[in-house]
Amino acid sequence: MKKVSDSSVIMHELVLPNDTNILGNVLGGRVMHLIDICAAMSAYKHARSPVVTASIDHLNFLSPANKGDILILKSSVNYVSSTSMEIGVKVESENTLTGNIKHTASAHLTFVALDDEGKPKKISKIEPLSDIEHARYKSAMKRVETRKKELSK
Ligand SMILES: CC(C)(COP(=O)(O)OP(=O)(O)OC[C@H]1O[C@@H](n2cnc3c(N)ncnc32)[C@H](O)[C@@H]1OP(=O)(O)O)[C@@H](O)C(=O)NCCC(=O)NCCS
Numbered sequence: 001m002k003k004v005s006d007s008s009v010i011m012h013e014l015v016l017p018n019d020t021n022i023l024g025n026v027l028g029g030r031v032m033h034l035i036d037i038c039a040a041m042s043a044y045k046h047a048r049s050p051v052v053t054a055s056i057d058h059l060n061f062l063s064p065a066n067k068g069d070i071l072i073l074k075s076s077v078n079y080v081s082s083t084s085m086e087i088g089v090k091v092e093s094e095n096t097l098t099g100n101i102k103h104t105a106s107a108h109l110t111f112v113a114l115d116d117e118g119k120p121k122k123i124s125k126i127e128p129l130s131d132i133e134h135a136r137y138k139s140a141m142k143r144v145e146t147r148k149k150e151l152s153k
Contacts (some may be wrong), residue, residue, distance in 0.1 A: 002124045004101050004133045007046040007077040007087075011018075011038045015093075016071045025064040026071070031060065031091060035107050038073040039087040043111035046077045046085060047123045050114045054084060055147070057108040065093030072101070079140035083120035084112045086140040108143060 011034070019030045035051055043051040065071055075089040091104040115121035128137040 001127045002046060002077075003087045004076050004078075004126055004128060004136075007042040007075075007126075009038055009041045009045065009075045011041070011073040011075075013071045013073070015065055015067050015071060020067045023064075024067045024092075026066070026069070028059075028061055031061070031065070031071070031105055031136075032056075034071060034073055035059075035089045035091065035105070036109070039089050039107075039111065042075040042077055042087045043085060043113070046080070046126070047111075047113035047121075049121060049123070050118075051111045052114060054110040054112045056110075057143070059105060059107050061105050063093070063102045063104055064131075065091075065102075066095075067091040068096055070096060071104070077126050077137040078108070079144060080125045081144050082125060083122055084110050085113040085123065085126075086110055086144060087130055088136060088140070108140070109143075110147065 015026045072092045077089045078086045087109045089107045093104045094101045111121045113121045128134045
């Protein structure tokens, strides 16, 4: 049994001109890349073995991050099934001049841990401790059931 905090990752990234569209807003694909990297680090910290991204749930961009903003990504394991784990990632953008922070996007990703032969491998469960960890655990458990039903169709 592992704690949620064992897999907690906070990542910062400055939005540079090359990451933006002609309006100066960060490209969605760039945010998706950073979400995948941040979630992968949480998965590694939990599983302590090779992991792969199995899926990412739908992704809504809630407010644009602009050139010069700091992207703040926070991730941790929400729920462990057997060989797979759901990771939640929240992305915020901080205006460097005002310090104002906006919610840019949130995502749920599934990572699968692999053994030496590249086959899915069982990993430790997580023990939610705080109210928010319990709430995330319960809602992730429902999403896992839904995903498994979709996969078996
Ligand atoms: C993900 C992968 C390892 C699953 O392998 P598999 O042989 O289908 O394994 P299984 O059917 O035994 O599934 C293993 C676990 O993954 C879960 N899973 C498989 N596909 C999934 C998907 N698309 N979304 C969510 N969970 C998924 C299963 O529910 C199962 O979970 P559990 O063991 O916790 O109950 C395999 O499909 C793969 O390697 N995909 C490519 C991953 C990759 O390269 N990602 C990088 C981006 S391209």
